Amino acid sequence: MLLLALAWRSLRNRALLSTLTGLSIALSVALLLGIEQVRVGVRESFAGTIKGTDLIVGARGGTTQVLLSTVFGMSSPTGSVSWATYERWAAHPAVQWAVPYALGDAHRGFRVIGTTTAFFERYRFRDRTVTFTAGRPPTTDAEVAIGADVAERLGYAVGSEVVLAHGLAAVSFAEHGAHPFRVSGVIAKTFTPIDRALYATLEGLTVMHEAEAASGGLMMGPPTAPTAGPAPITAFLVGTKHRFETLQLQREMNEDRTEPLTAIIPGVALAMLWQTIGGAEVGLRVVALLTLLIGILGMCVALYASLEARRREMAVLRAIGAGPRTIVALLVLESALLSVAGALAGTALVYGGLAVARDPVEVRFGLALQSHALTPVEWGILALVVGAGTLVGLVPAWRAYRASLADGLAPKL
Amino acid sequence: MTSTAAITLADVTFAYGAGRAVLDLPALEIARGERVFLHGPSGSGKTTLLGLIAGVLAPRTGQVTVLGEPLHTMTGAARDRFRAAHLGYVFQMFNLIPYLSVRENITLPCRLSAARRARAEDPTAAAARLAEALEIAPLLARPVTELSVGQQQRVAVARALIGAPELVVCDEPTSALDTDRRDRFLELLFAQVTAAGSTLLFVSHDLGLSARFDRTLALGALNRAAAHGDPDAAPTVVARGS
Ligand SMILES: Nc1ncnc2c1ncn2[C@@H]1O[C@H](COP(=O)(O)OP(=O)(O)OP(=O)(O)O)[C@@H](O)[C@H]1O
Ligand SMILES: [Mg+2]
Numbered sequence: 001m002l003l004l005a006l007a008w009r010s011l012r013n014r015a016l017l018s019t020l021t022g023l024s025i026a027l028s029v030a031l032l033l034g035i036e037q038v039r040v041g042v043r044e045s046f047a048g049t050i051k052g053t054d055l056i057v058g059a060r061g062g063t064t065q066v067l068l069s070t071v072f073g074m075s076s077p078t079g080s081v082s083w084a085t086y087e088r089w090a091a092h093p094a095v096q097w098a099v100p101y102a103l104g105d106a107h108r109g110f111r112v113i114g115t116t117t118a119f120f121e122r123y124r125f126r127d128r129t130v131t132f133t134a135g136r137p138p139t140t141d142a143e144v145a146i147g148a149d150v151a152e153r154l155g156y157a158v159g160s161e162v163v164l165a166h167g168l169a170a171v172s173f174a175e176h177g178a179h180p181f182r183v184s185g186v187i188a189k190t191f192t193p194i195d196r197a198l199y200a201t202l203e204g205l206t207v208m209h210e211a212e213a214a215s216g217g218l219m220m221g222p223p224t225a226p227t228a229g230p231a232p233i234t235a236f237l238v239g240t241k242h243r244f245e246t247l248q249l250q251r252e253m254n255e256d257r258t259e260p261l262t263a264i265i266p267g268v269a270l271a272m273l274w275q276t277i278g279g280a281e282v283g284l285r286v287v288a289l290l291t292l293l294i295g296i297l298g299m300c301v302a303l304y305a306s307l308e309a310r311r312r313e314m315a316v317l318r319a320i321g322a323g324p325r326t327i328v329a330l331l332v333l334e335s336a337l338l339s340v341a342g343a344l345a346g347t348a349l350v351y352g353g354l355a356v357a358r359d360p361v362e363v364r365f366g367l368a369l370q371s372h373a374l375t376p377v378e379w380g381i382l383a384l385v386v387g388a389g390t391l392v393g394l395v396p397a398w399r400a401y402r403a404s405l406a407d408g409l410a411p412k413l
Numbered sequence: 414m415t416s417t418a419a420i421t422l423a424d425v426t427f428a429y430g431a432g433r434a435v436l437d438l439p440a441l442e443i444a445r446g447e448r449v450f451l452h453g454p455s456g457s458g459k460t461t462l463l464g465l466i467a468g469v470l471a472p473r474t475g476q477v478t479v480l481g482e483p484l485h486t487m488t489g490a491a492r493d494r495f496r497a498a499h500l501g502y503v504f505q506m507f508n509l510i511p512y513l514s515v516r517e518n519i520t521l522p523c524r525l526s527a528a529r530r531a532r533a534e535d536p537t538a539a540a541a542r543l544a545e546a547l548e549i550a551p552l553l554a555r556p557v558t559e560l561s562v563g564q565q566q567r568v569a570v571a572r573a574l575i576g577a578p579e580l581v582v583c584d585e586p587t588s589a590l591d592t593d594r595r596d597r598f599l600e601l602l603f604a605q606v607t608a609a610g611s612t613l614l615f616v617s618h619d620l621g622l623s624a625r626f627d628r629t630l631a632l633g634a635l636n637r638a639a640a641h642g643d644p645d646a647a648p649t650v651v652a653r654g655s
Contacts, residue, residue: 002524002525006510006513009512009513010512012512013511013512312507313510313511315504316504316507316508316509316510317510318469319467319469319496319502319504320496320497320502320521320522320525320572321493321494321496321497321498321500321522321525321526322493322497322525323489323490323493324489325490326493406429406430409460409463409464409467409469409502409504409584
């Protein structure tokens with residue numbers, strides 16, 4: 001208790017230096033925790049790109065390719081899935097719902113997806129459903145709903161006329177001019193690839209392709225249909241009746257011989273993808289750790305530098321009966337107090353900052369920053385700061401220990 | 414604590430680190446209740462001797478017995494506890510912890526030692542009493558940084574005497590004071606030492622003060638290592654030479 005009081009008073013006596021030292025530690029802690037928050041936020045946003053869908057099923061191909069083409073609108077689909085196969089699986093007893101998904105067309109660099117209205121009801125991202133800022137989902141074969149980025153970039157609104165192009169190239173020369181679409185709705189910003197896509201009905205795409213064929217259009221891509229029957233799709237999303245049936249259903253689909261399919265669990269596939277692209281976070285952490293190192297070294301220097309001026313104080317304490325170990329304890333306690341104060345202030349800074357920044361960040365970047373209790377990693381960071389700070393206090397303390405043993409009661413000034 | 418001697422040194426030698434001997438004292442004895450004036454040239458080892466008696470330093474050889482306790486057989490930590498419980502110490506200057514108030518400085522020994530606290534009974538009241546007697550009562554709540562040197566020295570005396578330690582050691586406590594304040598300081602110190610029944614060991618250059626003490630010791634005469642001392646050189650510089 002005495003030591004704590006002495007350490008506290010001594011720190012307060014050097015208020016400016018103590019504040020600056022504590023502040024530098026607080027800032028590095030805030031940086032570390034902030035980076036951790038953003039890292040977790042980014043990862044969760046990424047993992048939340050698609051939710052509520054138990055399986056994504058495409059033509060036989062790589063897991064990543066099915067995920068990239070279906071969810072992210074990147075790379076090309078693994079192939080086509082016949083309508084009959086889709087219907088067969090949609091009727092499977094374990095399946096609660098299935099949504100067809102046809103990729104293959106583009107509009108001025110944005111992807112066009114053919115699907116059903118069920119898509120807008122079933123699709124979830126970060127546990128939210130797709131909503132519209134204006135209009136509604138497409139219902140006729142001449143309607144298309146557009147993502148927020150599409151609307152913004154191309155200046156479209158409900159009622160705008162849209163001419164779709166065949167193929168996925170950014171600039172396609174084969175425009176389906178014979179069958180123009182009209183925008184039926186604008187989807188509210190999701191911060192997922194939905195923002196950069198257009199959604200038509202399956203019939204709409206079929207009619208468009210037929211009109212194109214009739215007018216002697218070129219280049220029939222893989223997903224186009226022979227004239228009769230519903231066109232093939234490129235993938236479909238599945239929700240199971242019971243979660244535990246997912247794995248079983250996935251195996252069944254992957255092993256089915258009628259039409260070779262690849263069924264992936266979105267959460268698993270997303271996590272795998274994150275592992276390969278999430279490496280940048282390590283770099284961020286290293287930088288933050290270096291900042292912390294500088295903060296702690298700064299504290300060590302500050303304490304060490306103040307020792308010279310405090311040799312008298314140490315001698316007085318010795319004369320009153322304090323042992324050299326008490327002196328060590330006093331100095332270590334001071335650095336521990338500074339570290340704890342820095343850690344607390346840094347944590348407060350981060351949580352205060354989060355409280356202010358959460359909504360703007362969500363609106364601007366679609367990054368859901370949680371205000372959860374401290375995670376084990378964050379506790380680890382705080383423990384590291386306090387531990388390292390306290391340990392570093394041993395350096396000046398050791399010097400004071402040696403000095404107080406050697407000086408006796410006649411410290412050199 | 415049945416012995417009548419407050420301090421007994423026998424065949425004590427001491428050196429800082431591996432350096433040459435600073436002290437070589439065949440014998441020194443101070444009785445309980447005695448007021449002893451110790452003088453000697455600068456660098457002759459006065460402060461060093463006080464360090465040995467206070468148990469801050471350990472002798473290289475010989476016996477240091479204080480209040481009947483053989484310090485030379487005790488561990489450093491035991492000597493620290495002993496000092497906290499039985500000894501009051503006053504430096505030449507800079508006696509006070511700068512970040513504590515006058516009152517907190519005076520009561521500090523009671524917070525370090527249960528024995529001192531027990532004897533002081535109520536440390537705050539004891540501090541007030543001592544401050545009253547030493548004419549620093551109005552300063553109790555002030556930060557020590559606002560005190561004059563003379564006031565600081567009286568605060569140091571109050572701290573040395575709180576909880577009535579058996580032995581009070583002063584290392585040139587008056588050398589920063591002018592003559593008038595020095596005399597007043599001595600009067601107050603004597604009164605309090607008498608009131609507490611303590612033994613007083615007082616180091617000073619100022620031989621003019623020696624008449625007021627029971628006994629005067631010249632360290633130069635007692636210390637066989639003193640012949641090597643250089644009274645005019647700065648002592649620390651001499652010591653640094655290997
Ligand atoms: N911490 C130390 N390390 C090494 N040598 C020291 C140390 N302290 C004192 N000495 C040396 O020991 C000798 C005695 O020093 P001490 O301080 O005891 O003298 P003193 O009699 O108190 O002098 P003064 O009257 O100037 O205070 C001197 O030669 C000094 O240089
Ligand atoms: Mg001296």
